[in-house]
Amino acid sequence: MTLNARIELALHNPHLQRALDANYTRSLEKRDLAMGALPNSALVRDRARAIRLEALRNLDQYLVQLEAQVTARGGVVHWAANAQDAGEIVARIAKAARARLVAKSKSMVSEEIHLNKRLQADGFEVVETDLGEYILQLRGDVPSHIVAPAIHLTRADVAKTFEEKLGLPAGVTPEQLATDIPLLTSMARKALRTVFVGAGVGISGVNFAVAETGALCLVSNEGNGRLVTSLPRVHIALMGIERVVPTMADLEVLLRVLSRSATGQNITCYTSLVCGPRRAQEPDGPEELHLVLVDNGRAAMLGGELAEALLCIRCGACLNVCPVYREIGGHAYGSVYPGPIGALVTPALGGMREFGELAQASSLCGACQEVCPVRIDIPTMLIKTRSLHLAATGGAPVWNAGIKMWSWAMRAPWMYRLGLRVAAWGAALLATAGPLRLPGPLAGWTDHREFPGIASSSFRARWAARQRAAAAAARAAAKSGERWEF
Amino acid sequence: MADAVRPEIGEATVAVLEAQGVKVEFPAAQTCCGQPAYNAGYRSEARAVAAHFLNVFDATSGPVVTPSGSCAAMVHHGFADLFGNDPVQLRRAQAVAARTRELSQFLVHDLKVTNVGARFNGRITYHPSCHQLRGLGEGTAPLALLAQVAGAELVPLAGAEECCGFGGLFSVKLPQVSGEMVARKTANIDASGAAVCVTCDPGCLMNIAGRLQREQKAARCVHLAEVLAGSVQA
Numbered sequence: 176m177t178l179n180a181r182i183e184l185a186l187h188n189p190h191l192q193r194a195l196d197a198n199y200t201r202s203l204e205k206r207d208l209a210m211g212a213l214p215n216s217a218l219v220r221d222r223a224r225a226i227r228l229e230a231l232r233n234l235d236q237y238l239v240q241l242e243a244q245v246t247a248r249g250g251v252v253h254w255a256a257n258a259q260d261a262g263e264i265v266a267r268i269a270k271a272a273r274a275r276l277v278a279k280s281k282s283m284v285s286e287e288i289h290l291n292k293r294l295q296a297d298g299f300e301v302v303e304t305d306l307g308e309y310i311l312q313l314r315g316d317v318p319s320h321i322v323a324p325a326i327h328l329t330r331a332d333v334a335k336t337f338e339e340k341l342g343l344p345a346g347v348t349p350e351q352l353a354t355d356i357p358l359l360t361s362m363a364r365k366a367l368r369t370v371f372v373g374a375g376v377g378i379s380g381v382n383f384a385v386a387e388t389g390a391l392c393l394v395s396n397e398g399n400g401r402l403v404t405s406l407p408r409v410h411i412a413l414m415g416i417e418r419v420v421p422t423m424a425d426l427e428v429l430l431r432v433l434s435r436s437a438t439g440q441n442i443t444c445y446t447s448l449v450c451g452p453r454r455a456q457e458p459d460g461p462e463e464l465h466l467v468l469v470d471n472g473r474a475a476m477l478g479g480e481l482a483e484a485l486l487c488i489r490c491g492a493c494l495n496v497c498p499v500y501r502e503i504g505g506h507a508y509g510s511v512y513p514g515p516i517g518a519l520v521t522p523a524l525g526g527m528r529e530f531g532e533l534a535q536a537s538s539l540c541g542a543c544q545e546v547c548p549v550r551i552d553i554p555t556m557l558i559k560t561r562s563l564h565l566a567a568t569g570g571a572p573v574w575n576a577g578i579k580m581w582s583w584a585m586r587a588p589w590m591y592r593l594g595l596r597v598a599a600w601g602a603a604l605l606a607t608a609g610p611l612r613l614p615g616p617l618a619g620w621t622d623h624r625e626f627p628g629i630a631s632s633s634f635r636a637r638w639a640a641r642q643r644a645a646a647a648a649a650r651a652a653a654k655s656g657e658r659w660e661f
Numbered sequence: 662m663a664d665a666v667r668p669e670i671g672e673a674t675v676a677v678l679e680a681q682g683v684k685v686e687f688p689a690a691q692t693c694c695g696q697p698a699y700n701a702g703y704r705s706e707a708r709a710v711a712a713h714f715l716n717v718f719d720a721t722s723g724p725v726v727t728p729s730g731s732c733a734a735m736v737h738h739g740f741a742d743l744f745g746n747d748p749v750q751l752r753r754a755q756a757v758a759a760r761t762r763e764l765s766q767f768l769v770h771d772l773k774v775t776n777v778g779a780r781f782n783g784r785i786t787y788h789p790s791c792h793q794l795r796g797l798g799e800g801t802a803p804l805a806l807l808a809q810v811a812g813a814e815l816v817p818l819a820g821a822e823e824c825c826g827f828g829g830l831f832s833v834k835l836p837q838v839s840g841e842m843v844a845r846k847t848a849n850i851d852a853s854g855a856a857v858c859v860t861c862d863p864g865c866l867m868n869i870a871g872r873l874q875r876e877q878k879a880a881r882c883v884h885l886a887e888v889l890a891g892s893v894q895a
């Protein structure tokens with residue numbers, strides 16, 4: 176399906192539109208309140224950006240340091256060059272653990288490398304334990320947001336899914352279920368508990384990894400992250416190589432902006448620091464801890480035109496504030512990472528030819544950059560992505576020719592004037608048969624609004640006439656002996 | 662865009678400036694800053710047009726004033742990106758950018774006037790264009806000017822800082838999305854009860870005005886210069 180077809184689908188889904196509108200208003204209000212209440216928030220954001228920049232500048236060093244620290248604490252570090260490598264590494268560990276059931280907490284990297292499919296192909300049963308992800312898995316759906324994966328669904332959708340897949344609890348009508356959030360949650364909890372207890376392997380993402388100490392930081396609001404990383408015998412943590420931060424003090428700064436930007440919370444309900452597997456004197460925790468460092472195109476981004484996108488801490492604020500995301504939702508992007516940051520990261524990681532088109536899904540309004548806690552210049556990089564996409568695909572002939580002609584005309588004032596005249600005639604001609612409708616690639620304009628037409632005399636023509644009249648008046652005045660300044 | 666589609670904006674701009682005693686020149690060779698091509702990713706085509714812009718304005722002196730926040734933002738930020746690898750052009754671009762102001766900025770920050778003696782009997786609301794607000798970081802100057810318009814009641818616009826959906830070629834490349842966005846804008850304008858919605862960007866103006874017209878709404882979208890020059894009335 177093309178981008179335009181997916182957009183049409185989204186725009187004509189009133190259900191989705193309601194969910195998106197609700198998300199837009201709610202998430203922005205919460206974010207603004209939380210950020211507004213943070214003292215010196217502008218400075219904290221500057222600091223957060225500086226920390227991320229430093230991490231990327233010396234990424235090689237910090238990753239080696241991280242590996243040494245994790246290893247010293249009894250963990251095992253694996254390096255995965257691409258999605259396939261990462262999938263194989265995880266599958267190998269799971270096989271060695273003789274697990275059948277795998278419990279997962281939320282991880283966008285696992286979505287990126289399509290881990291579930293890979294593990295299922297090897298015969299593992301994989302269960303998502305983040306509530307949103309669990310709902311999606313039951314529905315055979317995919318995330319539409321990097322923080323709130325099921326944001327495109329309403330409560331009624333969830334109730335229907337639970338009724339179908341988990342069965343209606345005794346004595347409850349479907350209507351009751353649709354309004355009873357605690358009941359819905361308890362249904363999920365009941366189903367997931369057996370998964371936590373029975374799983375041989377727990378897989379999690381990593382929000383930040385601290386090079387200094389080897390601590391893996393996970394933030395969540397559901398507590399499933401803690402269960403996944405502590406109950407199963409083996410814990411596998413997946414992270415993109417860019418998610419490293421130098422020190423614990425740096426981590427503290429980033430956490431301050433992450434939760435506020437993501438959900439408007441001062442801090443998430445659970446902030447876990449995983450520092451190695453269970454130690455001899457400890458009563459619980461996994462026996463093995465594996466950290467899989469996933470490159471999958473990131474190293475190649477460093478030093479390129481889209482490197483700044485690697486600063487991202489995946490808070491999702493740019494999605495929430497984006498007026499285009501608000502209209503079309505996450506699925507319309509057709510990629511794992513949607514929204515403004517997704518329109519950069521997806522082509523950068525997944526291929527410019529195939530995904531560069533996503534950069535068109537922006538009016539370049541700059542709301543994303545304004546809200547981004549690490550101040551990523553998303554609009555400028557969207558423009559760069561458009562250039563890279565043109566270079567990769569050659570561009571659409573009609574636009575190539577149009578822009579080329581326009582560029583010529585704009586360099587020669589006489590051509591520009593001629594162009595204006597032709598456009599004015601053309602517009603007048605088109606308007607003779609009724610309301611003006613623009614032709615060809617410009618038709619989209621008049622599908623949604625009127626076009627005012629081209630003025631019969633341009634400003635420059637009027638200006639020139641005025642100058643001539645003024646000059647004539649000055650000559651006449653000079654003749655009559657008067658002098659005045661214009 | 663003001664030149665071709667709404668020359669009245671240019672005339673009003675000149676009138677406002679001359680009323681302040683400013684001597685206005687209009688270099689006849691000027692065309693465009695190159696932003697449409699730049700935003701679409703056509704860098705070399707944009708660079709050629711931007712170079713023409715530099716040739717024209719390098720030969721002038723004094724402030725360069727434009728009735729478009731978007732064009733001013735292009736000169737300030739886009740040129741730096743386009744000429745990043747060309748130190749000679751970059752220096753020229755920086756010199757011109759240092760002289761380039763959007764109209765309200767020039768009036769309020771350079772001339773230090775907010776009351777230009779304009780009158781408008783009716784309700785006004787203001788749509789800050791994205792490039793004015795976030796590109797130039799200019800949120801206050803237009804409002805300061807509008808607050809001094811005699812007879813005008815300045816009313817807030819819900820979702821004022823949300824994009825109107827223009828976005829240059831975005832409006833024809835993803836017209837459905839752009840259409841939804843501008844519909845939100847016109848609904849908010851309608852709800853504000855204002856007779857006119859004022860903006861500092863001819864692009865947004867053409868977009869919003871076109872949609873208001875399509876929906877046969879009573880409100881109109883006009884340029885700040887037109888209100889300040891007294892060339893629009895309720």
Ligand code: SF4
Binds near residue numbers: 436488516546548549
């Ligand atoms: S780009 Fe910025 S706003 Fe968007 S998800 Fe990343 S950190 Fe958050």
